[in-house]
Amino acid sequence: MENRTTRLYTRVTPAEKKRIHSLAKRCGLSLSEYIRQRALGFSPRVLQPEIFHELIRRIETLYRTNERQPVGDEFLALLKDIRTELILPGKDKEVQ
Numbered sequence: 001m002e003n004r005t006t007r008l009y010t011r012v013t014p015a016e017k018k019r020i021h022s023l024a025k026r027c028g029l030s031l032s033e034y035i036r037q038r039a040l041g042f043s044p045r046v047l048q049p050e051i052f053h054e055l056i057r058r059i060e061t062l063y064r065t066n067e068r069q070p071v072g073d074e075f076l077a078l079l080k081d082i083r084t085e086l087i088l089p090g091k092d093k094e095v096q
Contacts, residue, residue: 020034020035024044027044029044056079059075
């Protein structure tokens with residue numbers, strides 16, 4: 001990874017700073033990383049509570065114990081969609 005040595009400066013109101021900091025915290029990111037991701041066109045996702053991850057693990061276990069079921073592939077695709085939409089950061093489509 002390339003060293004980050006160049007700084008960018010911007011002015012915001014105290015309310016804007018508080019809001020941006022809150023959003024970064026909800027995503028589990030530092031203020032700098034949150035702003036960097038947003039500026040580069042990514043949409044960081046809010047961290048899901050541990051119970052969400054536990055439910056996903058239980059669903060995956062259930063799937064693996066019943067792989068012979070014809071609904072299995074659709075079920076696995078649904079889990080992939082849940083991860084993609086709710087957990088993984090996505091790239092904004094309109095930013096080039």
